[in-house]
Amino acid sequence: MHHAPAALAADGPDQAVIGAASGLLGQYRSAPGEAFLASPTRTLLTSGVHARVPQDARPLPVRVAETLAAAGRSGIERPLVVGAVAFDRESRVELAVPERVRSAGALRDDPLIALPAPPAEQVDWRIRPVPEPQVYGAGVAAAVERLRGGELSKVVLARTLELSAAEPFDLPAILQRLARRDPGGYTFAVPAGGGRTLVGASPELLVSRRGTAVLANPLAGSVPRSADLGEDVRRAAALLESPKDLHEHAVVVDAIREALAPYCRTLEVPERPTLVRTAAMWHLATTVSGELADPSLSALELACALHPTPAVCGTPTDVAREVIGEVEPFDRGLYTGMVGWGDAAGDGEWVVTIRCAEADERTLRVYAGAGVVDRSDPAAELAETSAKFRTFLDAAGVSR
Template sequence: MSTASEVATHVPLAGQALTVTADAAVRPDTSPDPAYPALGAATALLHAYRTGSRFLATPTRTLLGHGTRAEVPHDDRPLPVRVAEALAAARADGHGTPLVLGAVPFDHHAPAALAVPAELRTGPALASDPMIALPAERPDPVDWGIRQVPAPDAYAAGVADAVDRMWQGEFSKVVLARTLELTAPGPLDLPGMVDRLARRDPSGYTFALPVGPDRTLLGASPELLVSRRGTQVVANPLAGSTPRGADLAEDVRRAAALLESAKDLHEHAVVVDAVYTALAPFCRDLVVPERPTLVRTATMWHLSSTVTATLIDPTTSALELACALHPTPAVCGTPTALARRVIADTEPFDRGYFTGMVGWGDADGDGEWVVTIRCAEAEANRLRLYAGAGVVAASQPQAETEETGAKFRTFLSAVGAEL
């Protein structure tokens, strides 16, 4: 059997990717992108995605799973225990080095949508494939029906109420979200949406995963919750953001202002401190940058810190670390329990998988888990888009409302819709 590095580096022909069946699985590559990836090896997997498959593209690999060998059950045991048992059973059945792929909801008590694919195809990162630079096909014109839940003025009122409560000392931060309900006159083109999302931000995390009968979670997140490769751990919290500018000068001005924003720097520091505190029991040699840097997507600038560490116990899995981190103040608030209650009282919808996590994990404990943002749930001819903003005492309701509108643009551009 080929080694992991051979799989990613020695794809034999342009446009081909390794196929792994249920009887001969192989661990995906966790090394940096190969210097000379096969032309089209990653984009071939993107093009092969069909509704009902499991697709995940990260800065280290591209994964496409077909069929289901085993689903991770929902019961009272901790999620990492159930996942480890499913992977151990698959390995005992001759599945080589199996991998679990899927999504975990915001509410950790709700069922996750995780499974060991019957067939797994794996290739290098999309960003390393020169073919990803080709433009995506424009979406067909669709007469979308759009409903905002809550309406912008109601959302702003919720932000204002949260700010008032913070000034009274009840809590420090809460992340409040709103949704767009899009209805099309006919079936949805999910493969086309995924292709456009991936080509818009190929260095990010693009996903399309089944989360129920005829329901698909898809999106393009910029935020790594945590990854593990051997004993090496990386977390990349994002908190504090601003919309991109319409021209270069305005874009640069906004980026520079974000780096100096006391409100956003405070919001970011709260999240980084929470990440450090959550990882400390599991890791040594934790390294946290003194100041954040900037990460950009097609629509947003974000403050970013890359936290690195080394595992104390090499048997601790990436999913165990992810569950210890989730939810960070970047998607929930602080203190966590009170922020959850504020979210439940303020948001007129169930978040479902929004601000949960998507990713993969293998039987050796390696994996990548990503914060589920810039996403939508698709069912029949309907899409529900999600976007949230971090609210602190210095927040302005109108600015937070505009921020969610900017975040919606990632997905709206992929479907050819506008607010």
């Protein structure tokens, strides 16, 4: 692995230094308090914990702003908050101001990211699905009945795989493989509390803010990729015309528009979605862009106004949350929350926490979900979650 000396010293994004971004990726060690974040705009590696964002009854953006302000007063230059927020953001936040932040340009712009990742270890993983596949399918079928009864128009139902190994495994190597497989996405490894790490590669930007420029990139409606080029192209074309997927996508885009409109002077929402591909999936995507009416509004405040979108919860939100609580036999924790960074000026990038796992030395809990609408087929949704698992399972060297 190439470690560029410039990456060691860089404290601001340096687009020009070849190897700077991939060098930061190579230096991630999964040490306590260490975090790695890569996006299409920058790569961050942090170390040490200067201050943690407290867990109390005040609104999250208030707690974050006060933590950043205190860090600035105590001598931290250009403080950032980095980490993850749970699906139920009132229940859990894992956000901290690091002692040191090293940054570089985007991974996708670093030619060295094309070098192969370390090969997957030979780990004898024991795998336990929670719930069992047939139980998940029955949950989807029950939800479809409720959807057809008009209680709600969409709900996202998830399942997990619990992977355990006899020996500690190499988490930084898994991060390497995730990042090198989809360098244009959002790759992360951040502390998840209790000695665990939240690690993954999400294709979905919840919201970013740079000055008054706002960007959201909702994804909803997806199909697995194919190794056969002709079949892969056919699947992509079919996804763009699928009434079920286009409806599912429109529900999410409408919710994003409604949530952002009150805060924006201008808001551009394309009429039709485009395609985004990862190594495992095709997704319908829409890039929503706007300009803030009030420049003091932070990226995190916008993220809290958007979260949870119908892409990870459903609509109406309250009913969808209820159904999720009844059907899913586990606590989502940080899965389908948001992960990212924010600064004291209000700029930041917050990503939807999908294609991820919570990890400790010997276990991985991998998550995947599917959007269920009244036309959903339980077998198809089960297949979709299996395909979404592949992003992480391939990186962990799980062949099934």
